[in-house]
Amino acid sequence: MKGLDRITNPFNDDKVISNCGLFGMMSTRGRKFSGRDVILAMANMHDRGNGLGGGFAAYGIYPEYEDCYALHVMYESMAGKEQTEAFIRTAFDLVHDEEMPHRDPASSRVGGAYTAGTAPILWRYFVRVPENVLKDMIREDARKDIKNIEEDVADDYVVKQVMTIDTQIADAYVFSSGKNMGVFKGVGYPEDIGNFFCLEEYSGYLWTAHGRFPTNTQAWWGGAHPFSLLDWSVVHNGEISSYGTNRAFLEMHGYYCCMHTDTEVIAYAVDLLARRHRLPMDIVAKVLAPPLWTAIDRMPGPERRLHTALRLTYPALLMNGPFTIIIARQGEMIGLRDRIQLRPLVAGIKDDMLYLSSEEAPIRVVCPELDETWTVKGGEPIIGRLGGRVITGSESRAAAS
């Protein structure tokens, strides 16, 4: 987005710093439920944020448009909307568009101190990549041996268009661009944002949420978490001290980091590793939070070679400094803490439900009787997958070998 720094980073800081509360819940059997519980959980962690950002990602919410990319877009001016819509009409086949349902901002306590009671224009578009564009891209693609090449080039195309809107069109910013999922976020406490977007009326099998505590006095709606690209979404608590290194590497791979937030680099890193380089998700976690060399030195041969290769090839995607992240995509939710455990992450399981949270209390609020709850170890991902399976850290480490 042109002039974005003026809003999100008016003081030209290297990165916008924030600390936060996280929550995620998923039915590994794909059972759908409303946003009521996730809002309740976030309200319980009210004090982990400061009212300058709250947001949610929900999966499985658009079954009627499940083969369309759902673009959630915010506008700060009508001009931005008109220009973006003209762009969308040329770049995509537009299947449907509408204003995102929301309650009255004035009575919803959104907008923070400076813009209290106001909200940007919020619109969603269900689009397809035009057939002729797809055909051309497939013809030009040198990678002949890749399965699902149609989906792959379509994804690449969408990423490019999203980057174009975010960086070239003034006053427009894409919240999310995945299929059958969406991001709802803004300035305000998360429970207020959830209420504003009427999330209790949606039905999804996987929800993540975020309450933000930025150090900036001002905030903007696009700066809230989750950050999302295609159907990836990331919520993040922490500060990435390796940000400069991560960013330089991602820029080398064509990702333009326009928001100067460390969360953004995590989203792009995951897209590069899991989608473009096709690494399995448990391996991606090992790139972001690798085992220490002392641990690698003790591993048996094949595992040691694998982890050495990962650290040698992707050293610049190691996320250094304190962080907890919950990454989600269609059918999968991953929780990960930094390898020296500077930020909290608690997991809980009840039947087919996997809960991830900054604290245990919010999990107990929505599910008082858990089968199991534990503090997640640093560097060991918890992965919930459709199909009724939760992979804990030690298992995924075994899987990696």
Add this chain to the structure above:
Amino acid sequence: MKSYLLPQFAVYRDDDKCIRCKVCVRQCSFGVHAYDDEDDEIRSNESACVGCQRCATLCPTGALVIRQHPHEFRPNANWSEEMLLDVKRKAETGAVTITGMGNDKPHRVYWDHLLLNASQVTNPSIDPLREPMELRTFLGRKPDGLVFKDGRLITDMPPQVMIETPIIFSAMSYGAISYQAQLAFMQAAQELGTLCNTGEGGWPMDFRRFGRNVIVQCASGRFGVDPDYLNQAAIVEIKIGQGAKPGIGGHLPGEKVTAAVAATRMIPEGTDALSPAPQHDIYSIEDLSMLIYALKEATNYEKPISVKIAAVHNAAAIASGMVRAGADIIAVDGFRGGTGAAPRVIRDNVGIPTELALAAIDERLRREGIRNRASILVAGGFRNSADIIKAIALGADAVYIGTAALVAMGCTLCQQCNTGKCAWGITAQDPYIAKRLNPDIATRRLVNLVRAWTLEIKEMLGGMGINSIESLRGNRLHLRGIGLQEWELEVLGVKGAGQ
């Protein structure tokens, strides 16, 4: 011809403290001190003194003080004493003035104009005494990405060399330095889990046991290069240029070519060892590629091949070409990098600061999307651990230290390496002088220096909230410039302090 050169140093001897033990007489390899039997007095020929401080350091009673000579020419900002003496010296010899060590002119040292970051509040600093702190570094080409098939990694990793600290001992040849000094470097590199570079003077047979910790050079003189030389080493480095003397070759005078040096270099004893200015089989970038691949063939593609250049004006473009020519490591040596012998006019006027070359090279390789295809080694005037960590933040994988390592062994930068008279035994070939450098003590001093710097690097990394050196590599957001102009900040790719 009567010399018009005034002595550069004055010798002050406190006669009350002097016990006539004659340590100074025996230690001065430049013949400054002499004992007069009849008068029971030690006399000093100041004009021979180079200010190496060997006598003052070893005098058991502290009777000696060596200071700059207090004589003064009429002040002239244009015609400094150094200029006057250089003209007079040439008028007396008709020869190119040769000197040792790196550029000693007061050009801006960019390290001193870069400030490091530290964590406060939003991000905790890390205490390296309590938490793991990883400095392990791998040198060599990295793949563009990894490929898994059915959950198994199928990408072959190019050859890598692991070092436990990002500090390597720079290239110093046997011949330029003594056998004892080179032994100390090899022992220290082995103990520290790092590397040392043989330079281009061959590699004595009895040092080949240190192969895992040794980089061998293939330079224009090709001294001592044979299949065993290449295959016993960890890394092979093609030396194109050296920071102290970009564009010119080397010359080890025949006096330093002893039987042992001759055998190691594979040349006749007592002959001058001449390294031509260019490599005579490299007249273009495609020739460089041929040599790189010839060396890869000779070493069965099992060793990273490094290419070392002097930091010159187009370093970034040259480095990019080197990576495309197949170099796995790029070594760049700035104009403060040392030398055993170089024409002073070259040393003091050719090349650029290594800081700027490094920043430009890292930036260029990133822009071209090939930064992962080569490691960057930087040399040229690292004086402390802060210089090193700043180099890593500017994009270096590891640094070469030469002068600092010599200083650890006793060197005082008297710049007489080319004379073969080094009173500290470091660059001497005369067995009587060379043996005063005890290799085991020198090893201990080198290990201590690198260990101390390594600990300091961990402290600074922890302060920035980083526990692995790869997260600082090229992380220029952790640097700020101070006292720099706009163009300098731009080349370095850093903001100004407070911005």
